[in-house]
Amino acid sequence: MKKIKTLGIIGVGLIGGSFALALKRQGLVEKVLGAGKDDNSLGLAKALGIIDEVVTIAEMATLADVIVIAAPVNAFEGIANVLAPLLPANTIVSDVGSTKAKIIEIARKVFDNKIHQFIPAHPIAGSHASGPTAAISDLFQDKNVIITPLPENSSESVALIQSLWESCGATVQLLKQAKDHDDIYAAVSHFPHFLAACYMSFMESDPIRKQALNMGGTGFRDFTRIAAGSPEMWRDIFLSNQEAMLSQMRDFEKEFNYFKQLLENKDAEQLYQWLSVAAKARQNWKVIKN
Structure with missing residues (x-):
């Protein structure tokens, strides 16, 4: 493809920084500009070679050929308001x-008659780590990216x-709706x-359960790993996807009550039948390669 x-x-951070590193590794970008609210983080990103120059969002709007908004969802509108005018x-804007x-x-x-310049996207990759030090060039290798054109x-x-x-290195899927x-x-x-975070909050709410945290094994580690993610990012995700989240919670409540009744x-x-169905579903799941 043509170099940007x-x-x-x-x-x-993790996503934006990894995207920049991956394209740099492929030699597909001549220069990477970085912008954001944390000057220390941007300075670190430059020191690590993730970006080549720190600019303001307004400066980036006029200088970049492709702009990727990798800030928390709640920050999108404020950023778009600066970029749009x-x-x-010929500049393309996307998000993650x-x-x-x-x-x-x-x-x-916000973009109004420039809406054709915005391409919505969502890479399905992440880590409990955050910030520029978490960025790696192969984060998206064999991972899915959803574009909703x-x-x-x-x-x-x-x-x-x-x-x-x-x-x-990602596999891209287009989803119209x-x-x-x-x-x-x-x-x-x-x-x-939500389930992992809810469980960790539950464990922290009682002295005995809190003590039990020191006794967890690999199952506890695997189940709770994602609860360590950025509170700011996940707060914004939950609020921006409120309707779908509440629907999931209502359906899950039925499942929880069914299990409770069986136990009572x-x-x-x-x-046994309930656990067998769950075990088979997990065994049949096609795990994306790490």
């Missing part, structure tokens, strides 16, 4: 947000964003994080 002269990253006609319907709603309002987007713009992610995206990832990403009734046969 100037790439702009707003929010140079300054964007040259875990929710799409709310982001697209905001983007339509808008009717106004040109095929050339979508193809460019797709090719950038594929150059990072933003609501479908949000419902899917509420189920397989956002709600599991000491129904060994149905408990």
